[in-house]
Amino acid sequence: MSVWALGLNHTTAPLDLRGRFAFALDQIAPTLHSLRSSFAGNSSHPQVEAAIISTCNRTEIYCASEHIALDHTFGWLAQSGGVAPALLRSHAYTLHDDEAARHAFRVASGLDSMVLGEAQILGQMKDAVRAAETAGALGSTLNQLFQRSFAVAKEVRTATEIGAHSISMAAAAVRLAGQLFEDLRKTRVLFVGAGEMIDLAATHFAAKEPKAIAIANRTLERGEKLASRFGGEAMRLADLPARLAEFDIVISCTASTLPIIGLGAVERALKARKHRPMFMVDLAVPRDIEPEVKALEDIYLYTVDDLAQVVQQGQANRQAAVAQAEVIIDAGVQSFMHWLGQRGTVPLIQQLNAQADEWRATEMARARKLLAKGESIDAVLEAMSRGLTQKMMHGAMAELHAGDAASREQTAQTLSRLFLRKER
Numbered sequence: 001m002s003v004w005a006l007g008l009n010h011t012t013a014p015l016d017l018r019g020r021f022a023f024a025l026d027q028i029a030p031t032l033h034s035l036r037s038s039f040a041g042n043s044s045h046p047q048v049e050a051a052i053i054s055t056c057n058r059t060e061i062y063c064a065s066e067h068i069a070l071d072h073t074f075g076w077l078a079q080s081g082g083v084a085p086a087l088l089r090s091h092a093y094t095l096h097d098d099e100a101a102r103h104a105f106r107v108a109s110g111l112d113s114m115v116l117g118e119a120q121i122l123g124q125m126k127d128a129v130r131a132a133e134t135a136g137a138l139g140s141t142l143n144q145l146f147q148r149s150f151a152v153a154k155e156v157r158t159a160t161e162i163g164a165h166s167i168s169m170a171a172a173a174v175r176l177a178g179q180l181f182e183d184l185r186k187t188r189v190l191f192v193g194a195g196e197m198i199d200l201a202a203t204h205f206a207a208k209e210p211k212a213i214a215i216a217n218r219t220l221e222r223g224e225k226l227a228s229r230f231g232g233e234a235m236r237l238a239d240l241p242a243r244l245a246e247f248d249i250v251i252s253c254t255a256s257t258l259p260i261i262g263l264g265a266v267e268r269a270l271k272a273r274k275h276r277p278m279f280m281v282d283l284a285v286p287r288d289i290e291p292e293v294k295a296l297e298d299i300y301l302y303t304v305d306d307l308a309q310v311v312q313q314g315q316a317n318r319q320a321a322v323a324q325a326e327v328i329i330d331a332g333v334q335s336f337m338h339w340l341g342q343r344g345t346v347p348l349i350q351q352l353n354a355q356a357d358e359w360r361a362t363e364m365a366r367a368r369k370l371l372a373k374g375e376s377i378d379a380v381l382e383a384m385s386r387g388l389t390q391k392m393m394h395g396a397m398a399e400l401h402a403g404d405a406a407s408r409e410q411t412a413q414t415l416s417r418l419f420l421r422k423e424r
Helices: 015-020 025-040 070-081 085-091 098-108 120-134 140-159 169-180 196-206 220-229 237-246 263-272 291-295 304-343 346-372 377-401 405-419
Strands: 002-009 049-054 058-065 093-096 188-192 212-217 233-236 249-252 278-282 299-303
Touching: 002 015, 002 070, 002 098, 002 140, 025 049, 025 070, 025 120, 049 120, 049 140, 058 070, 058 098, 058 140, 070 085, 070 093, 093 098, 098 120, 098 140, 098 304, 120 140, 140 304, 169 196, 169 278, 169 299, 169 304, 188 196, 188 237, 196 212, 196 220, 196 249, 212 220, 212 237, 220 233, 233 237, 237 263, 263 278, 263 291, 291 299, 299 304, 346 377, 377 405
Parallel strands: 188 212, 188 249, 212 233, 249 278, 278 299
Antiparallel strands: 002 058, 002 093, 049 058
16 A cells, blocks of 8 residues: 655745635535546556645645656646646645654644644544545545554654744744733733734734834834734824833834934833833844943833843754654654555455465364264364374475475475474
8 A cells, every 4th residue: 555645835936826726625525536536547546545635735635546647747737727737736745654653643733734733634634534525535544644643743742842932033032922911811912013013013912912003103104004904003103202111011123223222211111110020122233222221120121132031042952843843753654654554464364364264164163064974073173183284284385396496495494384383
């Protein structure tokens, strides 16, 4: 039995191309039926197991059959998306057997995601597997592959910190603020500036649902546009000193060549706040906040360099977690491939069991006839055991006397391993 996969994702294909191969969950069943029907006319692939994982970041097809059929799968997918096979090949990846298993395990564990360690993909994979099972397209091989993927993902998330470390400046700022304030929902947050970095920071803080959000910007219109996205208010930069005391958290990042938040303004704000602590982050280069502010007792000021250290620590922890996750995945791949290898002997085992049952039934029938004729039990048992032994040894003895000297020697060694274990 072989397993293969082909797909395209956010690292290999542009958004417009990925869109051509996006399948909604309710489209999975008919799409799988189409894929499997395309194999029906091929005698080498009469029954192909199949599953499709389709998200905004990836579309992947997993198949299992006696023989790998990547070219056929490529052709079907290209046709379904209405693109030339050559174009699809230039943006897709193909994997088989242990590589396919490793990829599935990494995807389930969040190691192949746009946001490293995210957990959403695991739920999406489970939905895809249920859809394939409902469509009757999921056989024992792919079922094992995905169930083992889920088990590996669970172990990765339990045994490592793959999803625990934020890696962006904005996320690091949120984490540090959360260490100072017990509940960020009770805080008022001021963002100074309206550029990309402030946009990102506001997005992260807004997810914590603070009590109030305000945007102070030199251009009021631009500040209002950003503030409206987060249900906040906009104010002119000139009004900042008078209103600074209202805010528990201040995040600043402007293009100013000189500090716009001075020591005096912060001292007055602290006095008005009766020295309740303020958390301040200066993401600007050069500085937006005078460095002397950091010396104030109730001020917790972090610069872009300070946050960089937090981010680097998170990256180091994340890489350590990735290394741990890869070890878990390696073990999972080896276990799956061992199981897959054993599947190849199942037909032979079934045939051997059937043959043994046939011999047993034959000898039992003979024994009953002898007993009915009045033969002694000892004689019947002797005849039955001799008959079974002869049937079991006949093929081995025939092979031992057939062929040339080299083949007879090889047969002798095999028979010794099978029948003379006590003498080894």
